[in-house]
Amino acid sequence: MLFFQVNTLKTTVDHLTELLTNNECNSNPCRNGGTCLDLFNGFICKCPNAWQGNNCETDVNECSIYAGTDMGCQNGATCTNTPGSFSCQCAANWHGIRCTESHDDCTGASQSELCGHGTCVNVARVLSNQTKYKCICDDGWTKSTSSPACTVDIDECSAQAASCSRNPPVPCINIPGSFRCGVCPTGKFL
The missing domain is CATH 2.10.25.10 (Laminin)
Structure with missing residues (x-):
């Protein structure tokens, strides 16, 4: 009888030891x-x-939890729950992640559509229906007189802005938005 009780106790201890040492997180259940x-x-x-x-x-469902709070969609936007997040479909004249920024001309189209080789910057309208943005041109580009977009290539070679060697002379080659220097004369190092 004592042997049976000791054996039962050993089995119980072994089982408890197994339960204590088994890491259920090893299977990555979360x-x-x-x-x-x-x-x-x-x-x-x-x-x-x-x-x-x-x-x-x-x-x-963040749409339900955040409805009516600063964390949810704002200014009449429609909230759509997505796996692990949510998105806001903004009403007219609003944009941004939660539709908190008023619409402006620079977000009405892509930067390249509005400004070509430049960056769109909003400016306050003085008259209704007046264009509400200006373009700041990237290096090597400028505007034409008929458009705010930076679509005219600056010829750095004719503007003497290029820094190709003059002694010995190395030709300047204009490329869209920049320039490059031609091949150095044989035996000469710049």
Whole structure:
């Protein structure tokens, strides 16, 4: 009888030891960036804010949670829940992640459509229907008299802005938005 009790006790201790040493997090049970915390005979997942559930498998509906707060879509935007996040479809005259920035001419089209080889900068309108942006040209580009876009290449070679060698002479070759120097004469180093 004593042998049976000792054997039962040994089996119980072995089982408890196995439960204590087994790391249930080894199977990576937490999904969507959740952090696994190993417990005695189990685990707990610490989920990122956008996920919930025992294994972080359930998407949080941020549209419902953030509705009417500064964290949600603003200014009449339509909120769409997406896996792990949400997006805002802005009403007219608004843009930005949460539709908090008023619409301007620079966001009405791509930078290249509006300014060519330049950067669009909004300016206040003085008259209605007046263009509400200006273009700051990239190096090597300028504007024509008929458009605010930077579409005219500056010929650096004719403007004497190029720094190719003059002694010995090395030809300057204009390329769109820049220039390059021609081949150095044989035996000469610059």
